[in-house]
Amino acid sequence: MSEALKAFEAHMGPAKCAVDLGDGSERGEYVNQDYILHKLGRPHRAINLMYCYYPLDKGWPGRASVVHASPDVSFAWDYPYDDYFTYKGGLNGNRDDEPFTYMRDVRRHGQDVLLTLTVDPHVTDEHLIAIAHDLRTFGRVQLRINHEATGDWFSFNRRCSYQEVADFYVRFHNIIKKEAPNVKTILCIGGIEDLNEEEILKEAEFSEAVKATDIWSVDKYMSLHWGWPYDIAEKGGTSHKRDTVKNTYDMTKRSFERFSFLNNGVTKPMVMSEFNSDGDVTGPYDQAxxxxxFCDMLKNEPADWFSGFTFYQFRDRGRLGLEIEDPNNADVGIEQPALKTYKEIIHDDYFKPSMDQGSELSLPATLRWGGSEDATGLMIPLHFEKSPVFCEVNFDDELKELNLMMEINDTWFYKAPGVTTIDMMSAFFEKPLDGACDMTLKIFAPPASGENDPSQGEDWTENYYTVIPKLPNVRLRFEPIEL
Structure with missing residues (x-):
């Protein structure tokens, strides 16, 4: 059937509002990208991985809650250093360990890496240069350095003044720009937290960081139980809060406006790096x-000042996840009402990457993977007589080693190297066709290793290239094989 098929160039670009997803933190373990893709039906712009780097500390690189376990701990951040997974790279580090194993999983599934990294501000430039070199092969990385930096809970804030934390941010940013220009930095600070105030939190200290960074960010939880897991949120308690959706939205917009003012009116991308409402406070229905x-407000404005948000997070041991981790088995997630709501949101055109068709391609063709907001693939037009009974894509020996992301009927599929058949019928279970129609099968080729290849040319840090020699075979059947 492949000989009869035509292919056209496809270009994937940014969404009006990008969606990123947190996967693992102090509150939950990493969930593999195959599982998340099947649950949500599409890849994200980026997956946020949360790590810390305190290599000068006693007990490093052990996780803080393990090597510094104590019955006296009564708050999530009461350890000598932050209780995130520990970053095993850096000076004299090991790139075969975390987070690199997960970064490769994220990228081969057609998503960018968003690395949140808390760092001891006392480390030398040699440490920061080593981290920058760690990230050079991972394409268009976003690096969120010492987030929520105007707070007082992380170890870096307890070790340094706010001015020192801000100066460290600028120092690390400048090293990144020199050593790993493929990486964009995210400054995540409090922003406007009182609508009666004009200035952002710690404005004097962080004004230079606001100007230096690539991306501005705030973390805004519409409700949050920060006392988890050491107490229970109940009426009259002091370890939780709830605000209105409108206040949260307005504070985020006001933060962007103030950042722009501090940058002499020049705007930069504005994101919310942690976004959710805590089910510990609202229960599961109000959470959803x-x-x-909030997302309706973004769409209805429309908020062209806002670039995207990161939902915190996919699976959580508390009630901040689309799934709650089963207390009997950490490998099992219990779906929450928020998951269905979130899935509907991210399949809305406003939150999906743009997709444009170009001219007809002759094969073999070279596909370019710049990242989830800039990739060139191909489209194969297909005619459907009605909703199919069989829809699969088959790859022979010439094609089976390709690493591909494919979309049909608003559902995405991953094909790993060595896989010869992808059954796409699940794209029609929730969205059956109601008659004959034409649609396209879209194919993109992120790097199979999860890393870019320095041998591919001068633009290797930004782009990865894959040659597809011919089209796969698409098997469509509209009746059972035997009646």
């Missing part, structure tokens, strides 16, 4: 409705 209300 508040998420939807």
């Amino acid at each position: 409705s508040m998420i939807k209300e």
Whole structure:
């Protein structure tokens, strides 16, 4: 059937509002990208991985809650250093360990890496240069350095003044720009936290960081139980809060406006690096409705000042996840009402990457993977007589080693190297066709190793290239094989 098929160039670009997803933190373990893709039906712009780097500390590189376990701990951040997974790279580090194993998983599934990294501000430039070199092969990385930096809970804030934390941010940013220009930095600070105030938190200290960074960010939880897991949120308690969706939205927009003012009116991308409403405070139903209300506000404005948000997070041991981790088995997630709501949101055109068709391609063709907001693939037009009974894509020996992301009927599929058949019928289970129609099968080729290849040319840090010699075979059947 492949000989009869035509292919056209496809270009994937940024969404009006990008969606990123947190996967693992102090509150939950990493969930593999195959599982998440099947649950949500599409890849994200980026996956946020949360790590810390305190190589000068006693007990490093052990996780803080393990090597410094104590019955006296009564707050999530009461350890000598932050209780994130520990970054095994850096000076004299090991790139075959975390987070690199997960970064490769993220990228081969057609998503960018968003690395949140808390760092001891006392490390030397040699440490920061080593981290920059760690990230050079991972394409268009976003690096969120010492987030929530105007707070007082992380170890880096307890070790340094706010001015020192801000100066460290600028120092690390400048090293990144020199050593790993493929990486964009995210400054995540409090922003406007009172609508009666004009200035952002710690404005004097962080004004230079606001100007230096590539991306501005705030973390805004519409409700949050920060006392988890050491107490229970109940009425009258002091370890949780709830705000209105509108206040949260307005504070985020005001933060962007103030960042722009501090940058002499020049705007930069504005994101919310942690976004959710805590089910510990609202329960599962209000959690879902508040998420939807916020996203509806973005779409209805429309918020062209806002680039995207990171939902925190996919699976959580508390109630901040699309799934709750089963307490009997950490490998099992219990779906929450927020998951269905979130899935509907991210399949709305406003939150999906743009997709444009170009001219007809002759084969073999070279596909370019720049990243989830800039990739060139191909489209194969297909005619459907009605909703199919069989829809699969088959890859012979010439094609089976390709690493591909494919989309049909608004559902994405991953093909790993060595796989010869991808069954796409699940794209029609929730969205069956109601008659004959034409649609396209879209194919993109992120790097199979998860890393870019320095031998591919001068633009290797930004782009990865894959040659596809011919089209796969698409098997469509509209009746059972035997009646």
